[in-house]
Amino acid sequence: MSLPIRVLLAKVGLDGHDRGVKVVARTLRDAGMDVIYTGLHRTPEEVVNAAVQEDVDILGVSLLSGAHMTICPKIMRLLKDKDAEDTIVVVGGVVPDEDVIPLRDMGVKELLLQDTTPKEIVARLEKLVQERGPR
Template sequence: MLTRPIRVLLAKVGLDGHDRGIRVVARTLRDAGMDVIYSGLHRTPEEVVTAAIQEDVDVLGVSLLSGVQLTVFPKIFRLLDSKGANDMIVVAGGVMPDEDVLELRKMGVKEVMLQDTPPDMIVATLTRLVSERGER
């Protein structure tokens, strides 16, 4: 376990304007004692990765309800790699087909939490992923 709060950047990428879900997740993580940075709507992968590196977050969580996951995540991983930040834990949330979930896992997305994930499970998942990675 870390001796400090887990830092998380929650991001909305692209034209997707549905932010009710991500705000609920932000509250849930806050109530679990995490420091949560919210990007706001309509960000580009470049903006999200830059923010995540400046903020040095443990976890980058991207919420997508617009179906562009297979376009957005490869860009995010490429950018993280090129900026020397490949120890960042990337997770996804939202609504997406099961076959895309498999693709994302192959790409390096550590966990994909779909629309029916209970809030406690999100907290437990992030806590586990950060504790497995350890202090850095």
């Protein structure tokens, strides 16, 4: 019996919209994953601490506020500092096209933006964990 994929879903900074991330949480649960949700208005430090303690496979950051280019580098740096670089970071929400490549360059493994279907989200996360292999 293989273990469920563990995912931490986070809302960071001044972003009060969490309908989307809750739909994603439910979708991932229904796909058999263990989903931990941080609640609204977390700091990057809080999110990374939670990701380390929970030892999640995937850290999903939901951002609708436009602050992704400030928040994502912080998260990536903190994960490195905490010896948790093997956490797969994905970003969901609203991100302009020109920021996609810079985000990937800093280590964000996948961007699941507003038109991604639930089925596709599940498939892409499963693939990322499979590619990473056992740890």
